[in-house]
Amino acid sequence: MATAQVTPEVVEAPPVAPATPVKMTDAAIGKVKEIMATQDPIPAGLRIGVVGGGCSGFQYSMSFENQSGMMDKVLRFADLKVFVDATSAMYLNGCVVDYVETLEAAGFKFENPTVKSTCGCGSSFSV
Structure with a gap:
């Protein structure tokens, strides 16, 4: 009795776009560009680390x-360049930077899915 051999079908996966370690909201991009415009000379970009x-x-x-x-790694958000060093990119993977203004305070907010805990004041974190 002969057994038939089955050749597996090869299906190639679609190319995966490289992961962007940081994403920025429109509010954050706008605020950074506003602050950059006041600098003399105007900087080439923003470093996030x-x-x-x-x-x-x-x-x-x-x-x-x-x-x-x-x-x-040089990221581009519209005409804003953002520089991220290789070590920081590991900790910032999937992070979203936003700019928030409330009655109590205004500032940049980092929403990072890799963070396991933050300190009481919210200014530092652990992974």
């Missing part, structure tokens, strides 16, 4: 930069 410190171990950082570093 994660640095050690705070009660829980890590803190977010934002600063203006005149150029990207060699190992930076």
Whole structure:
């Protein structure tokens, strides 16, 4: 009795777009561009990063930069360049940066799905 051999069908998966470590809301982009316009000279872009410190171990950082570093991922949001170093990109994966104005305060808010806990004041986090 002969057994038939079945050849599996090869189906190629569609290409996956590279993950963007950070997303920014329109409000955040607008506020960054507004602040950048007041700088002299106008910076090339915004650096978003994660640095050690705070009660829980890590803190977010934002600063203006005149150029990207060699190992930076350069993200573009409309005509705003955002620089993220390779180490920070690991901690920022899936993070959304928003700008929020309320009666009590105004500022940038990071919504990061990788965060396990934050400190009481909310300025630092752990993963």
